[in-house]
Amino acid sequence: MNEHDTAGAVSRKSAFRRLIRYMKPHKKALAGAFTMLIIATAGDVLGPILAKVFIDDYLTPRVFDPLKLIVLIVSFILLYVIAALMHYFQLISFQKIALKIIQQLRVDVFGKVQHLGLAFFDQTPGGSLVSRITNDTEAIKDLYVSVLSTFVQSMTLLAGIFIGMFILDVKLALICLIIFPIIFILMQVYRRFSSKIYMRTRQKLSQLNAKLNESLQGMNIIQAMRQENRLRKEFGAINQQHFSAMMKSIRLNSLMLRPAVYALYLLVLMITLSFFGIQSFGAVIEVGVLYAFVNYLDQLFEPVNSMMMQLSRFQQALVSAVRVFELLDDKRQAPMKEGDGTPSIDKGMVEFQNVSFSYDGKTDILKNISFTAKPGETVALVGHTGSGKSSIINLLMRFYPIDRGKITIDGAPLQSFHDEELRRKVGLVLQDPFLFVGDVKSNIRLNHDYITDEQVIKAAEFVQADSFIEKLPRKYGEPIGERGAAMSSGQRQLLSFARTMALNPKILVLDEATASVDTETEEAIQEALQNMRKGRTTIAIAHRLSTIQDADHILVLHKGEIVERGTHQDLLELRGLYHKMYMLQKGDDLNHHLTLATRSGGAS
Known part of the structure; x- marks a missing residue:
């Protein structure tokens, strides 16, 4: 404005x-x-x-x-x-x-x-x-x-x-x-x-x-x-x-x-x-x-x-x-609950039905998006920058009202859920985690009184964040400054994982959750991610295709449309856009490893 x-x-x-x-x-x-x-x-x-x-x-x-x-x-x-x-x-x-x-x-x-x-x-x-x-x-x-x-x-x-x-x-x-x-x-x-x-x-x-x-x-x-x-x-x-x-x-x-x-x-x-x-x-x-x-x-x-x-x-x-x-007087309120019903999220089945969306009311960012994520399944969203991946997440989190089409969770329209139910049952981990001024414990609990100290510790252990927390001078009472500037990006991301798991959500939304984590830390939390996804519907945005090869469904987006869909193997055999992206990343990864090996040899 x-x-x-x-x-x-x-x-x-x-x-x-x-x-x-x-x-x-x-x-x-x-x-x-x-x-x-x-x-x-x-x-x-x-x-x-x-x-x-x-x-x-x-x-x-x-x-x-x-x-x-x-x-x-x-x-x-x-x-x-x-x-x-x-x-x-x-x-x-x-x-x-x-x-x-x-x-x-x-x-x-x-x-x-x-x-x-x-x-x-x-x-x-x-x-x-x-x-x-x-x-x-x-x-x-x-x-x-x-x-x-x-x-x-x-x-x-x-x-x-x-x-x-x-x-x-x-x-x-x-x-x-x-x-x-x-x-x-x-x-x-x-x-x-x-x-x-x-x-x-x-x-x-x-x-x-x-x-x-x-x-x-x-x-x-x-x-x-x-x-x-x-x-x-x-x-x-x-x-x-x-x-x-x-x-x-x-x-x-x-x-x-x-x-x-x-x-x-x-x-x-x-x-x-x-x-x-x-x-x-x-x-x-x-x-x-x-x-x-x-x-x-x-x-x-x-x-x-x-x-x-x-x-x-x-x-x-x-x-x-x-x-x-x-x-x-500004009317641009965050989307609120509509209707009289009070549905709950019990299974976590997510369905997009012909969803189209525009931020400015002129140019469609999403065009007729349709897919279903069944309970316990992982659906990965891949595509070049600007293809509409984050917009799908924004609509699912009800950050923006739906222009056209329908989004349902367990068969109920997204707009029919109370904010408390939606935010408690749908866990979000962003690429750039945000930490508040306080301490480690308060950043995991986020003032949710129903989360006990024991649950905070269990959530940290679950995502393997306890390994660095226990080394801090005050452990879970360690002060955190503005935006967690004194912590590494990997530590901030691990805390955001723990924060999400403390809520024990039915649906897990990962927006390039490992992008800010170094290779060593990423390997350490991949196992935690596997555990997090068990029994939960997971929708993950990924740029590193190696992290979503085991996804049940991979949706390839291009200019706001789903142009390919299937498993990792199905998409490679299709030899389309996904295949090109995978081969490019595979070449980059190979060059990266060769560079590291050369440096190690030179150093020795």
């Missing part, structure tokens, strides 16, 4: 409404925080009024009643202490709620990704996906932690300030109301220009992550093929585009935020001073009222400034929310 493909699929308005809905479970906590905010705001508003009373009623007429002054001073101090405490607690409450909301959102996004089909991951760069889960949710966190709380506090303070203004002077308060249409216009202009800039900024940041992820994943190839300069130039080009987008954002913020608001503040201050100046020609002006109004103006533009400064974060959060909700 291209970054631009889904842009606009979720509108900013709907994204904002959905963000607000995340606040519903926290209604009571929000009500408590808002109550504290109102109390704190009331303290901020009443402060200048008490100051006005002191100036006009005591300081100007020089009336100093000790008792009344003490009451006034104590009230003033208590007011600000209470306001400060309420500000502290309401800020903590809003922040706590915000963090809980973003915590839930991240869990939702991560959970969604776990259930997306492989078709999604085929079309989405890994770095781009990481950017959505981390950077975009971080930007949304700013919306809850900073933006919404700032807007709520600022709007509440503005309402309180204008109430105080109307108490002091109705006419001047009405005149000051003209700032609101101007502020609204400023916000709309800023929103219009900034939304496009922030969308581009997020896209470029996502592309940076994608390029970085690609580089880290392929670092050995990059260094081996001397691609460092090319990758650096490509990364630099994207980085420059991100820099240009950020500079546009900075220029817009520099113009539309604090300078514009400060100019508006000066305008309103001049209007206020002019109003009092004109009034002074015909009447006495209360200094306390003037002080309170100027004080309110200072307080008035602080929340306005805060809201304007938060607009940039607001726009970034909305853009990020659009991207996150597009991910949450």
Whole structure:
């Protein structure tokens, strides 16, 4: 999925409404925080009024009643202490709620990704996906932690300030109301220009992550093929585009935020001073009222400034929310169970009936594939790269939905099985085994509580993985780093064998399972593979034809079609594609052995 493909699929308005809905479970906590905010705001508003009373009623007429002054001073101090405490607690409450909301959102996004089909991951760069889960949710966190709380506090303070203004002077308060249409216009202009800039900024940041992820994943190839300069130039080009987008954002913020608001503040201050100046020609002006109004103006533009400064974060959060909700709304789910029945896999008979499949909906990768694998039989899939072998495995594992045709297990349609039944009864061993961060035991058990420690050890012994595990410093408790990088490819593959056998599956799927294993290790596990296949239906992809000579059925694929089928001997007698492949590999193996023998003779 291209970054631009889904842009606009979720509108900013709907994204904002959905963000607000995340606040519903926290209604009571929000009500408590808002109550504290109102109390704190009331303290901020009443402060200048008490100051006005002191100036006009005591300081100007020089009336100093000790008792009344003490009451006034104590009230003033208590007011600000209470306001400060309420500000502290309401800020903590809003922040706590915000963090809980973003915590839930991240869990939702991560959970969604776990259930997306492989078709999604085929079309989405890994770095781009990481950017959505981390950077975009971080930007949304700013919306809850900073933006919404700032807007709520600022709007509440503005309402309180204008109430105080109307108490002091109705006419001047009405005149000051003209700032609101101007502020609204400023916000709309800023929103219009900034939304496009922030969308581009997020896209470029996502592309940076994608390029970085690609580089880290392929670092050995990059260094081996001397691609460092090319990758650096490509990364630099994207980085420059991100820099240009950020500079546009900075220029817009520099113009539309604090300078514009400060100019508006000066305008309103001049209007206020002019109003009092004109009034002074015909009447006495209360200094306390003037002080309170100027004080309110200072307080008035602080929340306005805060809201304007938060607009940039607001726009970034909305853009990020659009991207996150597009991910949450993605329909490319992993194929799920269909129908009401609950069939079980007891025998393990697999049947493909006229199955055709296309990844892109245009070009068929598989064409009318039909075969049957009976319980206990081994069916081998061979063919050149791109012939469709892995696609057959992907469909059998239900990684992709079936386009046309039918796949059954023990006579029941593949889509009728529960995920738990299918994953437990169909064991998969891939060419490139994946190990998780943890230890040896956890990588064999994979958090399946029903697999005991004894079963873990038996599975390892069964595939002869115990021979190297017992030599490890901590044996089954030996730590494994990311992707098992510290282990050899053969050791990783043996652990993947043990992991599969611990489940005791009815159907065994081997996707070139011995390709990453050295010759010595391969010979050691061939016997284990023979044992694994006993009593199980086995479907194996093989490039080394020597490993599947005893298969009950060999299917030769070419351009998505089965062009030959039979036993090893049958296919050799046919002298077709399989025969050519076998003779080529036999010649390669002979040359390889001669080379080894020559080297050994030279060394001696």
